Amino acid sequence: MSIPQDLRYTKSHEWVRIEGDSVVIGITHYAQDQLGEVVFVELPSVGDSVEEGEEMGTLESVKAVSEMLSPLSGEVIEVNEALEDSPDLVNKSPFGEGWLVKIKGSVDGLMDSQSYAALIEAEQH
């Protein structure tokens, strides 16, 4: 299972890539695999304020609804509009074209890839 080393991870299986004064957020390969084929994505709007640890959107598969939690507080500056018509990008390319939102702000205290790998390992047993 792929876990890129240059990203940071949350306990709720989001990944974060720091880009200057903003961060790009998505869900991990493990998260999309657990959820199954994503058929619906509800994202915040550009300009929305999001709070750390609060729900900022929803991902739905045929089987389940999964809340997306924001790992930081800040303003949404970009959302992945391609997901409205192609929600399956989250499955096909969770770390790439399937990114979810870009938020202005900074984040720390997240896991590195090694710690995240250990978390998944623990969850599977």
Next chain:
Amino acid sequence: MAESESLQKTPLYDEHLAVGGRMVPFAGYSLPVQYTSLAEEHTAVRTKAGLFDVSHMGEVFITGSNAFDFVQNLSCNDHSKLAIGRAQYTGLMYPQGTFVDDMLVHRMDDQEFLLVVNAANRHKDVAYLQGLAEGQEGVTVEDRSDQWAQMAIQGPLASEIAQALTSTDLSAIRYYRFAWGEVAGRRALIARTGYTGEDGFEFYTAPEDAPTVWRALLAEGGPKGLVPAGLGARDTLRFEAGMCLYGQEIDAETTPLEAGLAWIVKLAKGDFIGRDVLQAQSENGTERRLVGFEMLDRGIARHEYEVFLSETDENPAGWVTSGTQSPTFGKALGMAYLPTDHTDIGSEFFVKIRNRRLRARVIKMPFYSRKK
């Protein structure tokens, strides 16, 4: 985890692990929710064939000289014309005319019936049946669920694939009929029943024979497109076919008339448990009814979401029983209870999804019927 330790394994548990089944707890059993992908498994059943482990289902035998009267009294359907080798869908009734469970009644013999009940309700059902049988002459209730494995092969190619493994002429077993035979050399009750809206068979075998039959079916059918299919696809398939699921469309609070199951309510057969209530509902109508609907706004309605008749009504008018993004139609569909005067095809209402009221419209059920 204590929870997984207490889960029962079906006789096919190792087969699921061998082909990558993702096991989840379901009705006290560890069962595969999917193998590769829910959508792929769903589509395989609609276009080719899928193989399901349904060994968790309960098999309860009613035997004795009064078995017929006993079954006739607890079921809302009429089994008086149920010949040996035939099955009927019905409700196991409370005196309130509501469901203890829904089930298939198979007539095995003059004095023997096989009731196939939901796994989650099995112990409740058996206790209820034993309570009814107490003190009655000529009726024995026996839960033989642990002596039976069950698998279902469903889909347009199901018959062709299964025929290659049995000398029983499957074309002679018509819909809702069954016969004893051999599948892959193992004794099986072969029933032309299912829970997907497709043609297909359910095989009941001894637990120790189940892996042989399972593997033979996959080996025979695999090259033709048969795939193992999990609980996820089982749910979306039955949902598209408008089939009720206990705990969602039907339960101890709902009657078959409310659930659109008037075709299993036979008031003319004479007295039975719950008949008074159903008679009154039949004469006066029900206050609510189950409908099928499609979402007009972007969103997916789910089990237990509230529905409203307007954007401003304070109180919900009903609730969603099942809802998902339909794999066959590629859109969000659902079933819901609505006030009867709001159930015409084309009526619009609102589903509350994460604090927003999104528009939905009543459409005809079932959403999917196979071409015959």
